[in-house]
Amino acid sequence: MNSREKIQAVISEMNKVVVGQERLINRLLIGLFSGGHVLLEGVPGLAKTLTINTLAKVLDLHFHRIQFTPDLLPSDLVGTMIYNPLKGEFDVKKGPIFAQIILADEINRAPAKVQSALLEAMAERQVTIGDTSYLLEKPFLVLATQNPVEQEGTFPLPEAQVDRFMMKVHLNYLTKEEELEVMRRMSDINHVSDPKTVMNLQDIYTIQNEINDITISETLERYIIELIFATRNPADYGLTQEANYVQFGASPRATIQLNLAAKVTAYLEGRDYVLPEDIKEVAPDILNHRIMLSYEAEAENITTLDIIQTILNTVAINR
Structure with missing residues (x-):
């Protein structure tokens, strides 16, 4: 196999x-x-x-x-x-x-x-x-x-x-x-x-080497950066209300891991390149524990997943 x-x-x-x-x-x-x-x-x-x-x-x-x-x-x-x-x-x-x-x-x-x-x-x-x-x-x-x-x-x-x-x-x-x-x-x-x-272990190493060969365009690399920065400074992306809800955004570790997760997702889908859908698929799970909300968000029952979905709907891919 x-x-x-x-x-x-x-x-x-x-x-x-x-x-x-x-x-x-x-x-x-x-x-x-x-x-x-x-x-x-x-x-x-x-x-x-x-x-x-x-x-x-x-x-x-x-x-x-x-x-x-x-x-x-x-x-x-x-x-x-x-x-x-x-x-x-x-x-x-x-x-x-x-x-x-x-x-x-x-x-x-x-x-x-x-x-x-x-x-x-x-x-x-x-x-x-x-x-x-x-x-x-x-x-x-x-x-x-x-x-x-x-x-x-x-x-x-x-x-x-x-x-x-x-x-x-x-x-x-x-x-x-x-x-x-x-x-x-x-x-x-x-x-x-x-x-x-x-x-077995050797199979895992082989798959990891194949995932290293998955390509991601510079456009999508920059899209990942924009998503991460939008969690830190929502107001810069026109999300003025969300800026009141976010106390701290995602760390640089999230940038690295969102890129890796998107590549693995593409691999599991049988492709050797990353699509925007791969990034959007895993972004909620990568980001939801890395965004700290304000007391105002908690008072209004706003969740991190709400914030992430708004960011995904707002941040554009600049081709």
Whole structure:
């Protein structure tokens, strides 16, 4: 099979287990092939954990699931030094962060010290234990789930950490037909879905090299820049009302990752060039966690997605 056939095989195997989450699967693949972490937000029961677990099985990558809880310690995540009386010295015991795919389940239930420990791994792809830094395996991908912050027992994630996530994907309930299919599948208490491994590490490297060859015109590169600057200075683009709603816009990291995500989207669509539709498709997920709204926006029930859609509708492509 060629690379695109293997991608279709991955999607097919995941659909054997997961129902009605095509967009979620697409976003996870974009994160995988671009090396970007993905944050998933939604109420419990939307198959977030199941989808990530299934992806790890299909890809034949080293996988760890970490349940984040209020009593979790940084050493529970990265590891610690343990004294060995026979040797008379300390040995390193590595934590579960040493894997290629990390499922950080309910990430916003852990306190700030744990989030700080995870931040180094996400940003630098390394972990420091004692005086020594250890490189993490490649690819290293954090796929985190979080419950809405209004729920009891949750902590808002630090802005610096949220910005390390390439995308924040909001999940909605299934349709009636999709939920009917879930109910029918689970009516058999002995039902076991065992997806096959259809892609390995070398396949991922091959696909990433092919994505590097995807072309994007200078016109679309400048369009990405205009979109990012419109989040920072809406008034410069005639969005005077939105200027009152936005406190801070997207960071330069958003510029880089919007470009990468658009290229992966084009690749998954079977093209070797980027279209404006590719940028618009992924822009909401790239930008929605990077725009900080003012109190006025919250008072008027204006969301970041509202702002992003207005920007996409307003900013023109200068050919």
